[in-house]
Amino acid sequence: xxxxxxxxxxxxxxxxxxxxxxxxxxxxxxxxxxxxxxxxxxxxxxxxxxxxxxxxxxxxxxxxxxxxxxxxxxxxxxxxxxxxxxxxxxxxxxxxxxxxxxxxxxxxxxxxxxxxxxxxxxxxxxxxxxxxxxxxxxxxxxxxxxxxxxxxxxxxxxxxxxxxxxxxxxxxxxxxxxxxxxxxxxxxxxxxxxxxxxxxxxxxxxxxxxxxxxxxxxxxxxxxxxxxxxxxxxxxxxxxxxxxxxxxxxxxxxxxxxxxxxxxxxxxxxxxxxxxxxxxxxxxxxxxxxxxxxxxxxxxxxxxxxxxxxxxxxxxxxxxxxxxxxxxxxxxxxxxxxxxxxxxxxxxxxxxxxxxxxxxxxxxxxxxxxxxxxxxxxxxxxxxxxxxxxxxxxxxxxxxxxxxxxxxxxxxxxxxxxxxxxxxxxxxxxxxxxxxxxxxxxxxxxxxxxxxxxxxxxxxxxxxxxxxxxxxxxxxxxxxxxxxxxxxxxxxxxxxxxx
Amino acid sequence: xxxxxxxxxxxxxxxxxxxxxxxxxxxxxxxxxxxxxxxxxxxxxxxxxxxxxxxxxxxxxxxxxxxxxxxxxxxxxxxxxxxxxxxxxxxxxxxxxxxxxxxxxxxxxxxxxxxxxxxxxxxxxxxxxxxxxxxxxxxxxxxxxxxxxxxxxxxxxxxxxxxxxxxxxxxxxxxxxxxxxxxxxxxxxxxxxxxxxxxxxxxxxxxxxxxxxxxxxxxxxxxxxxxxxxxxxxxxxxxxxxxxxxxxxxxxxxxxxxxxxxxxxxxxxxxxxxxxxxxxxxxxxxxxxxxxxxxxxxxxxxxxxxxxxxxxxxxxxxxxxxxxxxxxxxxxxxxxxxxxxxxxxxxxxxxxxxxxxxxxxxxxxxxxxxxxxxxxxxxxxxxxxxxxxxxxxxxxxxxxxxxxxxxxxxxxxxxxxxxxxxxxxxxxxxxxxxxx
Numbered sequence: 001x002x003x004x005x006x007x008x009x010x011x012x013x014x015x016x017x018x019x020x021x022x023x024x025x026x027x028x029x030x031x032x033x034x035x036x037x038x039x040x041x042x043x044x045x046x047x048x049x050x051x052x053x054x055x056x057x058x059x060x061x062x063x064x065x066x067x068x069x070x071x072x073x074x075x076x077x078x079x080x081x082x083x084x085x086x087x088x089x090x091x092x093x094x095x096x097x098x099x100x101x102x103x104x105x106x107x108x109x110x111x112x113x114x115x116x117x118x119x120x121x122x123x124x125x126x127x128x129x130x131x132x133x134x135x136x137x138x139x140x141x142x143x144x145x146x147x148x149x150x151x152x153x154x155x156x157x158x159x160x161x162x163x164x165x166x167x168x169x170x171x172x173x174x175x176x177x178x179x180x181x182x183x184x185x186x187x188x189x190x191x192x193x194x195x196x197x198x199x200x201x202x203x204x205x206x207x208x209x210x211x212x213x214x215x216x217x218x219x220x221x222x223x224x225x226x227x228x229x230x231x232x233x234x235x236x237x238x239x240x241x242x243x244x245x246x247x248x249x250x251x252x253x254x255x256x257x258x259x260x261x262x263x264x265x266x267x268x269x270x271x272x273x274x275x276x277x278x279x280x281x282x283x284x285x286x287x288x289x290x291x292x293x294x295x296x297x298x299x300x301x302x303x304x305x306x307x308x309x310x311x312x313x314x315x316x317x318x319x320x321x322x323x324x325x326x327x328x329x330x331x332x333x334x335x336x337x338x339x340x341x342x343x344x345x346x347x348x349x350x351x352x353x354x355x356x357x358x359x360x361x362x363x364x365x366x367x368x369x370x371x372x373x374x375x376x377x378x379x380x381x382x383x384x385x386x387x388x389x390x391x392x393x394x395x396x397x398x399x400x401x402x403x404x405x406x407x408x409x410x411x412x413x414x415x416x417x418x419x420x421x422x423x424x425x426x427x428x429x430x431x432x433x434x435x436x437x438x439x440x441x442x443x444x445x446x447x448x449x450x451x452x453x454x455x456x457x458x459x460x461x462x463x464x465x466x467x468x469x470x471x472x473x474x475x476x477x478x479x480x481x482x483x484x485x486x487x488x489x490x491x492x493x494x495x496x497x498x499x
Numbered sequence: 500x501x502x503x504x505x506x507x508x509x510x511x512x513x514x515x516x517x518x519x520x521x522x523x524x525x526x527x528x529x530x531x532x533x534x535x536x537x538x539x540x541x542x543x544x545x546x547x548x549x550x551x552x553x554x555x556x557x558x559x560x561x562x563x564x565x566x567x568x569x570x571x572x573x574x575x576x577x578x579x580x581x582x583x584x585x586x587x588x589x590x591x592x593x594x595x596x597x598x599x600x601x602x603x604x605x606x607x608x609x610x611x612x613x614x615x616x617x618x619x620x621x622x623x624x625x626x627x628x629x630x631x632x633x634x635x636x637x638x639x640x641x642x643x644x645x646x647x648x649x650x651x652x653x654x655x656x657x658x659x660x661x662x663x664x665x666x667x668x669x670x671x672x673x674x675x676x677x678x679x680x681x682x683x684x685x686x687x688x689x690x691x692x693x694x695x696x697x698x699x700x701x702x703x704x705x706x707x708x709x710x711x712x713x714x715x716x717x718x719x720x721x722x723x724x725x726x727x728x729x730x731x732x733x734x735x736x737x738x739x740x741x742x743x744x745x746x747x748x749x750x751x752x753x754x755x756x757x758x759x760x761x762x763x764x765x766x767x768x769x770x771x772x773x774x775x776x777x778x779x780x781x782x783x784x785x786x787x788x789x790x791x792x793x794x795x796x797x798x799x800x801x802x803x804x805x806x807x808x809x810x811x812x813x814x815x816x817x818x819x820x821x822x823x824x825x826x827x828x829x830x831x832x833x834x835x836x837x838x839x840x841x842x843x844x845x846x847x848x849x850x851x852x853x854x855x856x857x858x859x860x861x862x863x864x865x866x867x868x869x870x871x872x873x874x875x876x877x878x879x880x881x882x883x884x885x886x887x888x889x890x891x892x893x894x895x896x897x898x899x900x901x902x903x904x905x906x907x908x909x910x911x912x913x914x915x916x917x918x919x920x921x922x923x924x925x926x927x928x929x930x931x932x933x934x935x
Contacts, residue, residue, distance in 0.1 A: 089550070396877075398852060398853075411862075411864070413866075413867035413869070414867065415867055416834060416837070416865075416867045418865075418867070419864060419865040420862070420864045421861070421862060421863045421864065422860070422862045422873070423859070423861050424859065424860060424861075424875070425857070425859050426856070426857070426858045426859070426875055426877065427554070427856070427857045427858075428847075428849065428855065428856045428858075429852075429855050429856075430849075431849035431851055431852050431854065432852070432879060433849075433877070433878070434876070434878035435875070435876065435877040436874075436876050436877075436878075437860070437873075437875040437876070438872065438873070438874040438875075439860070439862065439873045439874070440870075440871065440872040440873075441864050441869060441871040442869065442870050443867045443869070
C-alpha cells in the first residue's frame with residue numbers, strides 16, 4: 001500500500017509529468033530507442049557454445065567453490081535432458097535461440113579488485129552515466145544504492161559502507177558466493193530449483209552474476225536498493241541470478257532496470273530472481289524493463305525469458321511491480337508462494353507492446369497458509385502489430401482457510417492489428433476462501449480522446465494521458481523516480497502507434 | 500498430426516466397427532462413418548497432458564471399452580415418470596441410444612417441420628445438408644460418434660415457421676445400458692426467421708449401471724431465427740455423459756441456451772458457438788450441481804468471426820462433497836469482428852473443503868473496437884449473512900439451504916416453459932433443503 005505521504009509526493013509529480021509529456025511532443029521527431037547505442041570497451045568474452053567445459057570455465061574464471069560447480073553441472077545435466085524442448089505453451093512466436101551460438105560469459109576486462117569508483121573503467125562509468133544511473137559519488141544524494149551489471153558481470157555496487165553499518169549485505173552474487181557462502185548455499189535454488197523450467201535450468205548452469213541482498217532481522221533498509229542491467233556485447237546472453245533474503249521483520253525496496261543496445265540479432269536474457277521473505281518481512285520488488293524491443297519490422301530485440309518467484313513465511317509480504325515496455329519477446333511470471341499464515345502477495349503490472357513485440361506475462365499466487373491474501377492488478381496495452389497476453393494462476397490449497405484473492409486484468413487495444421489475450425487459471429481447493437477475478441478488454445474511449453483534443457491537447461499526448469491514467473493504479477505502487485520513468489517510457493513507446 | 504498411439508479400448512472400438520461392416524445405409528452416411536473412423540485412427544483419446552483436459556480426468560472412460568447397446572423396450576409409464584415434458588409437447592424418445600417410435604409423440608407440429616429419427620429421414624436432402632457439416636474434430640470422442648453414426652434425433656424448422664410448444668428429446672438409459680455406449684447424434688436446423696424451443700434431457704434409470712452417452716449435437720440457427728435450448732443431464736449415479744455441441748449462428752440469429760448438469764458420474768458439456776453472421780447474439784447459461792465423488796466439466800468456446808455480434812456466458816455452480824469441477828470459457832474475437840460485445844461470468848459456491856474447482860476464463864482478442872469482459876468468483880456463504888438469518892430465528896442449516904437455493908434459482912428461473920421450470924425448481928429446492 002502507498003502511504004499518504006508517498007501519495008502526496010506522487011501527486012506533486014503529476015504536474016511535472018504533464019510538463020515532461022509536452023517536452024516529449026517536441027522530441028517527437030526522435031522516436032528511436034534511446035538506449036540503443038553500444039559502448040566500445042575492452043571485454044573478455046569466451047567463445048560461443050555451451051558444454052560442460054564452458055561451465056567449468058565460467059566457474060573457474062569466477063573462482064567458485066567446488067559445490068557451486070557441481071550445482072551448475074547438475075543444472076546443466078537437467079537442462080540437457082530437456083533436449084532443447086523449450087516450453088511452447090506461451091502465446092509467443094519466435095525463432096528459437098541457438099544455444100550453441102551464444103557466448104555465456106562476457107565481462108569488461110581488467111577484472112581486478114575494485115576499491116573505489118575511480119578504478120572502474122571510465123567508459124563503463126560513462127555508459128551508466130549516459131543511462132542516467134547515478135553511480136558517481138557526487139550523486140549519492142539520490143539515496144539509492146546501485147549494483148550495476150554490465151553484460152554478465154557486476155561492475156560496481158555503491159553505498160556499501162552505509163548499508164554495512166546496519167548489517168545489510170548488498171553485493172554482487174560473485175562476492176556473496178565468496179563472502180557469504182552459507183547464505184547462498186542455504187537459499188539459492190530453494191525458491192526456483194535448478195530444474196524448475198527450461199530457462200531456469202539454463203540460468204542455473206551458466207549464471208555469471210547478479211545481485212545479492214540480505215537484510216538482517218528487524219531492519220528497515222534505509223534506502224532503496226537498485227540493480228541496473230545492461231547487455232552490451234554482441235552475441236552474448238545475459239544470465240543473472242538475484243537472491244534477496246529478508247530476515248524476520250525486515251523491510252526492503254528493490255528496484256531493477258534494464259537496457260540493451262540496438263542489434264539486428266535477437267539476444268537472450270534468461271534471469272532468475274528468488275526472494276525469501278521470512279516471518280514478518282516485507283519485500284517490494286519493482287522492475288522497469290526496457291530492453292531493446294527490435295525495430296519497427298520486428299528485427300532484433302531481446303528475448304526476455306525470466307523466472308521470478310518469492311516465498312512468504314508467516315505475516316510476510318512480497319509485492320511485485322513491473323513495467324514491461326521493452327523486449328521483443330517477454331515470458332515472465334513473477335510469482336508468490338504464500339506459505340506462511342497471514343502472508344500477502346501482490347502483483348502490479350503494466351505491459352506495453354508495440355510494433356512486433358510479444359509479451360506473455362502474468363503471475364502465480366499459490367495460497368498455502370491460512371488467511372493468505374493476494375492481489376493481482378494487470379494492465380496490458382497492445383499497439384501496432386503486437387500481441388500481449390496475461391497468463392495467471394491463482395491456486396488455493398486445501399489448508400489455506402480464509403484466504404482471499406482478487407485479480408483484475410484490463411487490456412487496452414490501440415489499432416486493429418494487435419491482439420490482447422487473457423488466460424487466467426483459478427484452482428480452488430478450500431471452501432472458506434474467496435477468489436474473485438475480473439477482466440476486460442476495450443479500446444481507448446473516443447469520447448475521452450475527443451475531450452482532450454477539444455481542450456487543445458494533440459492526439460498523441462491525449463493517448464498518452466489516457467494510457468497513463470489507465471495504468472495509474474500500477475504506477476502508484478512504484479517508487480517515485482520509477483513511476484516518472486515508467487510514465488515517460490509509456491509515452492515514448494506509444495509514439496507513432498496512432499494515426 | 501503427431502504419431503498417435505492408440506489405446507487398447509480404441510483398437511477395440513475399431514474392431515467393433517470392422518465387425519459391423521458398412522451397414523447398408525445411404526452412401527452419404529457411410530462417408531461420415533468412414534471419416535470418423537479415419538480420424539479415430541489418428542486421434543488419441545483425451546488425457547491430462549492435453550491442455551483442454553488438464554483437470555478433467557476421464558481415464559476411467561478412456562480405458563473402458565463400452566459395447567454398443569442392444570435395443571430394449573420400456574413401458575410408457577416409465578417414460579412418463581422419466582420425462583420432463585408435460586403432456587402436449589412433441590417428444591422423441593430414445594432408449595439406450597435406439598429410437599422408439601412407439602414411445603414418441605410427433606403430432607401437432609406446424610407444416611414443414613421435421614421431427615424424427617435420423618434413420619427415418621436418412622434419404623432426406625435437408626438432413627444430409629445439415630449433418631456432419633459444422634462439426635469439427637474436437638477430440639477422439641466426436642470422431643467415435645461419427646464412426647458409429649447410425650441413428651439420432653433430427654429437428655428441422657423451415658423458413659418463417661414458429662413452433663410455440665417446446666419440443667422434447669428424451670434419452671433414457673436403462674439397466675441394459677450397463678457397460679454400453681450410446682453414440683447419440685442430434686441435428687437441429689432452424690431456417691431463416693423461424694423460432695423454436697427445444698429441450699433435451701438425459702435420464703438414467705439404473706444408478707448402478709456404468710454406461711456412456713457420447714453425444715454430438717449439430718445446431719444451425721439461420722438468419723433471424725431464434726432458438727431457445729435447454730439440456731438437463733440426469734444420468735444414473737454411475738452413468739457418464741460426454742457431449743459436444745457445435746453451434747453455427749447466422750445473421751441476426753438469437754440463441755438462448757441453458758445447460759443443467761444434475762446427476763451422473765462424469766459429465767462434460769462442450770459447447771462451441773461460431774458466430775458467422777453479423778448481428779448474431781448468443782447467451783449461454785448453465786448450472787452445475789456437483790457433489791459426492793463426481794466430475795463435471797463445462798467447456799465453452801465462442802468464436803466471433805464477424806462484426807456486431809453479442810455473446811453472454813453466465814454459469815453457476817454449487818460444489819459439495821469430494822466433487823471435481825472444471826469450467827473453461829474461451830472467447831475468440833477475430834480481427835474482422837469489430838464492435839463485438841462479449842461478457843462472461845462464472846460464479847461458484849463451494850460448500851465443502853474437499854470439493855475442487857478449476858476455472859479458466861479466456862479471452863483471445865484481435866480486434867480493437869470491442870468490449871469484452873470476464874469475471875469469475877469462488878467462495879462460500881458469507882458468515883455475516885448466516886448470522887443475520889440466525890438472529891432472525893432461522894437455524895444455520897436452513898439459512899445455508901435457502902441461500903444455496905437462491906443462488907441456483909437465479910439460473911433456474913430463466914427457464915421459460917413453466918412445466919420445466921417448476922420441475923427443476925422443486926428439484927433444486929429438495930436437493931438443498933436441510934435434511935431432517
